[in-house]
Amino acid sequence: MKFRIKLETEFSWGETRSHEINTLERRTVDASNEDLGLCLAEAKSVLKEIQRALLQDQVEEISEIARVCRFCGTYLPVHDRRQRRIDTLFGRVTIEAPRVRICMCEPPGLPMLKVAHSPLTRLLPDNATPELRRLQAELGARHSFREAARLLNELTPCTKQNHVTIRNRLATTADNLVSDERSAASETDQRPKSPDITMFLDSAYVRSRPEYQRRNFELIVGSIESKGREKRRFGLSVIGADNPRDYLRRNLEAAGWRDGTAVTVLSDGDPALPRLVRDATGAEINHILDWWHISIRIRHVETTFQTLFSLFEDPEGLAVKKLVQNLRWCIWHGQTARALDAIEELFRIGLHVRSQTFGRTNDAVFSAVSRTMELQTYLQYNRAALVDYGHRRRNGKPVSTSRAEGLVNDVANARMGKKRRMRWSPQGAHRVATVRAAVLDGRLGEGQLRAA
Numbered sequence: 001m002k003f004r005i006k007l008e009t010e011f012s013w014g015e016t017r018s019h020e021i022n023t024l025e026r027r028t029v030d031a032s033n034e035d036l037g038l039c040l041a042e043a044k045s046v047l048k049e050i051q052r053a054l055l056q057d058q059v060e061e062i063s064e065i066a067r068v069c070r071f072c073g074t075y076l077p078v079h080d081r082r083q084r085r086i087d088t089l090f091g092r093v094t095i096e097a098p099r100v101r102i103c104m105c106e107p108p109g110l111p112m113l114k115v116a117h118s119p120l121t122r123l124l125p126d127n128a129t130p131e132l133r134r135l136q137a138e139l140g141a142r143h144s145f146r147e148a149a150r151l152l153n154e155l156t157p158c159t160k161q162n163h164v165t166i167r168n169r170l171a172t173t174a175d176n177l178v179s180d181e182r183s184a185a186s187e188t189d190q191r192p193k194s195p196d197i198t199m200f201l202d203s204a205y206v207r208s209r210p211e212y213q214r215r216n217f218e219l220i221v222g223s224i225e226s227k228g229r230e231k232r233r234f235g236l237s238v239i240g241a242d243n244p245r246d247y248l249r250r251n252l253e254a255a256g257w258r259d260g261t262a263v264t265v266l267s268d269g270d271p272a273l274p275r276l277v278r279d280a281t282g283a284e285i286n287h288i289l290d291w292w293h294i295s296i297r298i299r300h301v302e303t304t305f306q307t308l309f310s311l312f313e314d315p316e317g318l319a320v321k322k323l324v325q326n327l328r329w330c331i332w333h334g335q336t337a338r339a340l341d342a343i344e345e346l347f348r349i350g351l352h353v354r355s356q357t358f359g360r361t362n363d364a365v366f367s368a369v370s371r372t373m374e375l376q377t378y379l380q381y382n383r384a385a386l387v388d389y390g391h392r393r394r395n396g397k398p399v400s401t402s403r404a405e406g407l408v409n410d411v412a413n414a415r416m417g418k419k420r421r422m423r424w425s426p427q428g429a430h431r432v433a434t435v436r437a438a439v440l441d442g443r444l445g446e447g448q449l450r451a452a
């Protein structure tokens, strides 16, 4: 049997036009399962044909409407016709786009320098449809550039993609996101500013390309949250961004920050992170050491002491368990001095056990003591950022960056994790992180597409 696919256009002025799209043939006698329905190759070619017909007629009507002067109603002549190539998700289409003469009635000024304009240019400044650009950037932020190109080639009839096309598109998209933010920030945001903002910060390390004279560089990921607003995520390479302070400030502004908004930063011990926010806001911030990072270190102390006491029958094991529990309780309630006392006690117990067991437990003692020491250093180093976590939690305030932790995976590691064995330039990594964060927030598609 045969299937004929046709497309019928109905122009606003009543004219209709018919396009032959494709004819498909199917065996019915001796049909196999391969004969059922559309296959990918056919679907791609059908879509491509439909796209071509659609665009051709659309451009025709749009140009025709543009020929009527919007000031005086004169029907303007076509100056010339130019071939335009339009890249779409459904193939590259070449169409004849007319350029319309500029009307004599138009007030003198800049437009008079030109004799004609193409109505299509206003719609499609860079010859690619927004959907294609979004997909190129989105896939490029999720997969390797080669894989993204392969997926597009495999599944869509778009013109042949390669890793360079994808990489370039992602770069433009990232740069547009940033410049967009600049113009959006200058426009008046009617919403009231947020009274307070919480920022969760964490960082990941990305393998550097050899020419940058370093093994790794840091990629900061963050999430900015405030009541009644969408969560705002971002990724930032301080050495890869044009102006990291400005970039951070734009992100804060997009999340409702204005001069005077109180900012609380939750992060792990790296002092560079809160400093960066201080620079961006030009004001003091409230820095809190993230509970999650402390909790992991307490857990290490717990497990190493458990291992130590499992090595021999020990009546003291229970006492140590209590001591560690107490340690956790003290830190949770912001009683740092008492927590540090508990740590001293754990040191003493560790050394005592070693002397009692005549070296049998050396390794276990060593790891228990070194884990405890790690916790001690961590607390001492970040003492100013330790708070009463219990109190915060009871007041419904966040105590942990565990959400930012997931963000490290989503923004950084998924694409640039060390396991992926890829090397990055700081600028490239910054761009991928910028687009990744925009994809996660669902921001890709509004701003960036408006800008281009």
Ligand SMILES: [Zn+2]
Pocket: 069, 070, 071, 072, 073, 074, 103, 104, 105, 106
């Ligand atoms: Zn006119």
